Amino acid sequence: MSTLTDSTSSAAVAAGGTTAMSGRRLRGAAAVRIGYGLVWAIDASFKWLPGFVHGQTLSQEFGKASKVTTPGVHQWIQLWHGLAGASPGTFAVGTAIVETAIALGLIFGVFSNLVFVGSAVFSFGIWSSAEAFHLPWSTPGITDLGPSVAYIFASLALLCAAAGSVWSMDRVLRTKVGRFGWLTSPAVD
Secondary structure (H helix, E strand, O other): OHHHHHHHHHHHHHOOOOOHHHHHHHHHHHHHHHHHHHHHHHHHHHHOOHHHHOOOOHHHHOHHHHOOOOHHHHHHHHHHHHHHHHOHHHHHHHHHHHHHHHHHHHHHOOOHHHHHHHHHHHHHHHHHOOOHHHOOOOOOOOOOOOOHHHHHHHHHHHHHOOOOOOOOOHHHHHHHOHHHHHHOOOOOO
8 A cells, every 4th residue: 555655655755736745845945045135135135334444354254365375276366355454344245135035035935946057057156256165174173165066056955946936035036037937946736
C-alpha cells in the first residue's frame, strides 16, 4: 500500500500538483526565506548607521587590499576601493539601499527569483571585495572563509527550493508581469 501511495504522490508532483509533503517543504522553505530576510534586514540596519552611511568606515571595509598580494584579487579590491573612495557617502547609501531591498524582497517574497540571484551576486561582490575572499588563507588562526560565502549558497538554495512559491507577493505578481513572470517563484497550486 505504501508503494502505491508513494507512486501516486510522485505522479501528482510530476503532473504539477502538490502533496502534503511538498506543501510542507514549500512552507518550510518560505519560513527559511523569511528568516533569511530578517537576517538581511538586521544587516541592512547596520548599513544605515551614521558611521557607515556617511562613508566613514569604508576604508576599514576595503582595507584588506594591502594584505592581499594575489595579483588579480588585489586589483579587484583596489578597483572597489577606488569606486567607494570616489564618493564614500553615495557608495554607502547605495549599499544600504541594496541590502534593504534584498531584505524586503525576501521577507515579502517579491520577485523572489530575481532577489535570490541578485542577493547571491551581491554577496559574491562583498566576499570578493570587502572580505577579499578572506585571504590570505595562510594567516595564522584563520577559521573560516568569511560569512558572505554562506550567503551566496543560502540564496541559491532558496532559489532551488522555490522558496517564494508560498507566503509571498509573487503569487499576485506572477499573473500581472506577463513575460517577466520568470522573475517570480513558480506557481504551486
